[in-house]
Amino acid sequence: MALKLEVTNVSKRYVSKSKDRTIQALSDITFAVEEGKILGIVGESGCGKSTLSRIIAGLESPDTGTVQVTGKPHPVISKYVLKNRQRTVQLVFQDPYSSLNPRQPIYKAIDEVVAIYQPALTGSERDERVSDLLGRVGISRDMSNRYAHQFSGGQRQRICIARSLAANPEILLLDEPVSALDVSVRADIINLLLELKSQFNLTYIFVSHDLEIVKHVSDDIMVMNAGKIVEKGSWNEVMENPQDQYTKTLIEAMPKLSRRE
Amino acid sequence: MSLLRVSNLTVETSLDGKTLVDDVSFSIEKGESVGIVGESGSGKSLSALSILSLLPNGVRKRSGTVEFQGQEIAAENLQNIRGNRISMVYQDPMTSLNPMMKIGRQIEEVLEAHDLGKDSARTLAALESVRIPEPEKCANSYPHEFSGGMRQRVMIAIALLLKPDLLIADEPTTALDVTIQRQILNLVNEQKRANNASILWISHDLGVVAEMVDKVIVMYAGRIVEVGTVAEIFENPRHPYTVGLIGSLIKRKHQQKMISIPGTPPKPWTVTGQCGFADRCSRVLPNCTQQKPELVELGRQSFACFNPFEGGLI
Numbered sequence: 368m369a370l371k372l373e374v375t376n377v378s379k380r381y382v383s384k385s386k387d388r389t390i391q392a393l394s395d396i397t398f399a400v401e402e403g404k405i406l407g408i409v410g411e412s413g414c415g416k417s418t419l420s421r422i423i424a425g426l427e428s429p430d431t432g433t434v435q436v437t438g439k440p441h442p443v444i445s446k447y448v449l450k451n452r453q454r455t456v457q458l459v460f461q462d463p464y465s466s467l468n469p470r471q472p473i474y475k476a477i478d479e480v481v482a483i484y485q486p487a488l489t490g491s492e493r494d495e496r497v498s499d500l501l502g503r504v505g506i507s508r509d510m511s512n513r514y515a516h517q518f519s520g521g522q523r524q525r526i527c528i529a530r531s532l533a534a535n536p537e538i539l540l541l542d543e544p545v546s547a548l549d550v551s552v553r554a555d556i557i558n559l560l561l562e563l564k565s566q567f568n569l570t571y572i573f574v575s576h577d578l579e580i581v582k583h584v585s586d587d588i589m590v591m592n593a594g595k596i597v598e599k600g601s602w603n604e605v606m607e608n609p610q611d612q613y614t615k616t617l618i619e620a621m622p623k624l625s626r627r628e
Numbered sequence: 629m630s631l632l633r634v635s636n637l638t639v640e641t642s643l644d645g646k647t648l649v650d651d652v653s654f655s656i657e658k659g660e661s662v663g664i665v666g667e668s669g670s671g672k673s674l675s676a677l678s679i680l681s682l683l684p685n686g687v688r689k690r691s692g693t694v695e696f697q698g699q700e701i702a703a704e705n706l707q708n709i710r711g712n713r714i715s716m717v718y719q720d721p722m723t724s725l726n727p728m729m730k731i732g733r734q735i736e737e738v739l740e741a742h743d744l745g746k747d748s749a750r751t752l753a754a755l756e757s758v759r760i761p762e763p764e765k766c767a768n769s770y771p772h773e774f775s776g777g778m779r780q781r782v783m784i785a786i787a788l789l790l791k792p793d794l795l796i797a798d799e800p801t802t803a804l805d806v807t808i809q810r811q812i813l814n815l816v817n818e819q820k821r822a823n824n825a826s827i828l829w830i831s832h833d834l835g836v837v838a839e840m841v842d843k844v845i846v847m848y849a850g851r852i853v854e855v856g857t858v859a860e861i862f863e864n865p866r867h868p869y870t871v872g873l874i875g876s877l878i879k880r881k882h883q884q885k886m887i888s889i890p891g892t893p894p895k896p897w898t899v900t901g902q903c904g905f906a907d908r909c910s911r912v913l914p915n916c917t918q919q920k921p922e923l924v925e926l927g928r929q930s931f932a933c934f935n936p937f938e939g940g941l942i
């Protein structure tokens with residue numbers, strides 16, 4: 368299978384606010400994801416998973432190392448590129464509340480992305496495309512003139528997903544996509560994501576602190592601690608036969624629900 | 629006689645009388661651990677805060693009583709019970725720690741408030757009991773000098789200082805990393821055993837609740853929909869909401885569709901004269917939209933449903 372994403376020797380260091388310390392956010396991160404697979408990235412706060420997400424999405428550049436998508440270097444987005452170029456990596460964030468513009472009907476939020484990425488479409492083709500995208504995530508066309516605040520958290524996350532899909536991405540980078548949602552709504556969104564992955568032939572990077580969810584969705588799991596990869600492997604290897612001490616501690620710490628099976 | 633009995637508690641907004649918690653009743657026995665699970669807005673915190681009359685501004689109790697060891701908790705005995713017999717730990721320790729006061733001093737204040745005098749040995753022992761390394765140094769520091777996990781330990785030390793009969797913990801580990809959460813869970817269990825205390829543990833995380841308690845109360849849209857032992861709730865849930873929740877967690881096959889509940893929970897006050905789960909329920913009957921199902925007891929399990937699941941998780 369072809370490699371969709373290759374991250375090679377990526378390091379990133381920040382200078383602390385008081386400028387007296389440097390923080391090694393990422394040290395020498397190397398991994399690859401095959402096309403059509405789901406890589407789960409787990410770790411606790413401060414382990415570097417969000418920095419890594421931003422670098423993969425091209426929102427930040429690494430100090431050293433490279434990110435390649437389908438064998439081509441993935442450049443950091445300048446404002447110009449953001450508006451005019453097809454983005455193969457799209458980010459979906461944890462908080463569907465803050466990622467939608469409150470003053471804009473959600474139809475518009477999708478429509479403007481379609482307009483950027485498919486400028487050749489006629490008005491009615493564009494309308495069809497917006498309706499189709501909304502339909503795929505289970506939002507009906509007649510709800511689409513409402514504003515973000517008129518939707519529930521789960522619906523807003525669906526809208527954010529539709530908007531990401533409007534850019535025709537090849538990779539979706541899901542950064543804690545269900546952590547902010549009601550418990551009874553999470554399964555619904557996970558089901559939707561798994562469905563969309565095969566419909567759109569996508570590759571996922573699924574970042575989460577929740578080992579249970581990562582275990583369910585991932586083909587491969589990568590465990591991070593203090594800016595380093597401490598373990599990676601297929602989901603069942605990592606979960607059932609962890610090699611690294613930190614991975615073991617993390618699995619041991621999980622509330623024992625999954626052990627009731 | 630139960631240690632704590634909450635009867636027909638209803639909480640509403642002060643401004644316009646919107647129902648937030650609807651007719652909630654439950655009891656906790658001496659030494660028993662009880663969990664309340666439910667999603668955001670289901671009324672878990674308001675139910676817990678009502679016990680010690682700690683409801684926030686903007687909401688008030690419309691009706692209901694709380695009895696502690698057979699005696700109604702009222703203005704006269706509240707001060708004696710609060711902190712002393714029943715204490716509380718919150719999700720964010722900074723809501724109850726004073727940021728301007730050294731930790732040791734804060735512990736002494738609690739002791740002084742209960743006429744136990746300034747007792748530095750006891751203060752250090754309390755910090756030691758929650759395994760704070762270097763308790764002297766901790767006593768001499770301000771809350772902001774500590775991580776979230778350490779602050780939560782301090783809170784637990786304060787909550788357990790007077791060996792209360794009941795500890796109410798409202799999502800005390802939700803904001804913490806899993807490995808830190810694990811330490812706090814172990815710590816509370818240890819302390820609970822040492823003091824034979826009862827616990828009311830509130831969480832939206834069923835895994836945590838399953839581990840911490842004997843009996844689970846499931847809340848949905850301001851009402852209790854099911855009560856049972858951990859084993860009953862996990863192996864033989866009866867209410868369709870509980871079945872959906874538990875099903876999505878334990879009946880899953882790798883990358884296969886999870887059991888899910890369509891739609892979203894309603895605001896408690898919009899549910900009148902019908903089952904609050906009706907528009908998400910796969911087992912809905914005509915009755916369900918014409919009447920409120922009451923909590924009925926069947927053996928040691930109770931549920932509020934006209935058409936419950938029978939026997940075993942689907």
Ligand SMILES: Nc1ncnc2c1ncn2[C@@H]1O[C@H](COP(=O)(O)OP(=O)(O)OP(=O)(O)O)[C@@H](O)[C@H]1O
Nearest residue numbers: 648667668669670671672673674675684685686687
């Ligand atoms: N001070 C307040 N004024 C008005 N409404 C309130 C107030 N506090 C809570 N509510 C409302 O009461 C309902 C129940 O809230 P409660 O805090 O008990 O929920 P919860 O189950 O603890 O949720 P969470 O999991 O988010 O903590 C919610 O609809 C909430 O918006």
Ligand code: SF4
Nearest residue numbers: 903906909916933934
């Ligand atoms: S009462 Fe009716 S609608 Fe409500 S949970 Fe039971 S079957 Fe479903």
Ligand SMILES: [Mg+2]
Nearest residue numbers: 672673674798
């Ligand atoms: Mg709460």
